Amino acid sequence: DAMVIQNPRYQVTQFGKPVTLSCSQTLNHNVMYWYQQKSSQAPKLLFHYYDKDFNNEADTPDNFQSRRPNTSFCFLDIRSPGLGDAAMYLCATSRRLQETQYFGPGTRLLVL
Amino acid sequence: AQSVSQHNHHVILSEAASLELGCNYSYGGTVNLFWYVQYPGQHLQLLLKYFSGDPLVKGIKGFEAEFIKSKFSFNLRKPSVQWSDTAEYFCAVIDGTDSWGKLQFGAGTQVVVTP
Numbered sequence: 001d002a003m004v005i006q007n008p009r010y011q012v013t014q015f016g017k018p019v020t021l022s023c024s025q026t027l028n029h030n031v032m033y034w035y036q037q038k039s040s041q042a043p044k045l046l047f048h049y050y051d052k053d054f055n056n057e058a059d060t061p062d063n064f065q066s067r068r069p070n071t072s073f074c075f076l077d078i079r080s081p082g083l084g085d086a087a088m089y090l091c092a093t094s095r096r097l098q099e100t101q102y103f104g105p106g107t108r109l110l111v112l
Numbered sequence: 113a114q115s116v117s118q119h120n121h122h123v124i125l126s127e128a129a130s131l132e133l134g135c136n137y138s139y140g141g142t143v144n145l146f147w148y149v150q151y152p153g154q155h156l157q158l159l160l161k162y163f164s165g166d167p168l169v170k171g172i173k174g175f176e177a178e179f180i181k182s183k184f185s186f187n188l189r190k191p192s193v194q195w196s197d198t199a200e201y202f203c204a205v206i207d208g209t210d211s212w213g214k215l216q217f218g219a220g221t222q223v224v225v226t227p
Contacts, residue, residue: 031213042202042217043156055212090156098144098206098213103156 003027004104006091012110013081021076021107023091031097032074034066035090037106043090049074050097078109086111114138114207118218126226127195133188133221135203142208145186146215147177151199159201162186173197198225 005024013019023032031050035043047056049068063085065077078085088108092101119134137143147159160171167179177188186203203218 033215040200040220040222042219045214048212050212092156094213096213097211098208100146100158100161101215102158103148105155 004091004093004102006089006104006107008107009105010108010110012112013078014112015083016080019078019081019109021078021089021091021109023074023076023104024072025091025093025104026072027093027095027102028071029093029095029102030071031094031099032068033092033094033101034064034074034076035092037088037090046076081109081111083111085109113210113214114143114205114216116203116205116216116218118201118203118221120221121219122222122224124224124226125193128192129225131188131190131193131197131223133201133203133223135186135188135218137184137186137205137216140181140184144206144208145177145179146204146206147171147175147186147188148202148204148217149199150202150220156202159188193223193225195225195227197223199223 007022033048034046037043046060068074088106090106091104094101115138117136145162148156149159150156160169162169162179170176175190200220200222202220205216
């Protein structure tokens with residue numbers, strides 16, 4: 001089945017230790033998104049790629065970066081995680097901008 | 113940018129009761145509208161969507177939603193809920209004038225269905 005896959009599902013890191021979260025998709029969608037979702041809150045868009053074009057939300061901390069080496073993969077790098085970065089990180093894809101987004105299962109990040 | 117209001121943060125109801133969740137967006141124009149559901153421990157899933165056409169949209173699991181343009185609303189309904197409908201429900205909007213197509217979520221409504 002075509003899908004959005006996120007690895008790992010759970011990630012524990014130490015305060016200040018860089019961490020990378022991975023997302024892959026078999027939908028062949030042009031757009032990939034990263035969201036942060038904290039407990040009992042709506043997902044918050046961090047950034048997205050339309051093909052290779054990158055759009056960073058204005059309030060996304062500089063600590064968060066992303067890479068999209070090819071259509072199928074997108075990575076979220078957190079350079080120096082703080083305690084406040086503990087959250088669920090969701091990857092989503094859409095065929096084109098303004099179309100339906102399909103979400104992966106998320107990676108739950110715990111910062112010790 | 114659009115903002116999305118969901119009227120209830122928590123709803124508790126019994127099985128077989130009817131459910132209606134309110135959703136309003138902030139201003140008119142072309143919008144794409146969505147309801148997503150997040151079951152406990154699971155990922156966000158699309159329940160239904162409206163882009164154009166018939167304002168009464170049917171989705172999965174017996175859910176439907178009605179787009180009322182004059183009220184900037186997109187309320188979700190289910191005539192008879194089941195225990196398995198316990199989940200968090202998010203309304204979301206894409207403003208048609210936003211070239212990046214940002215999906216604006218409401219704060220979510222936690223629905224608990226008791227047996």
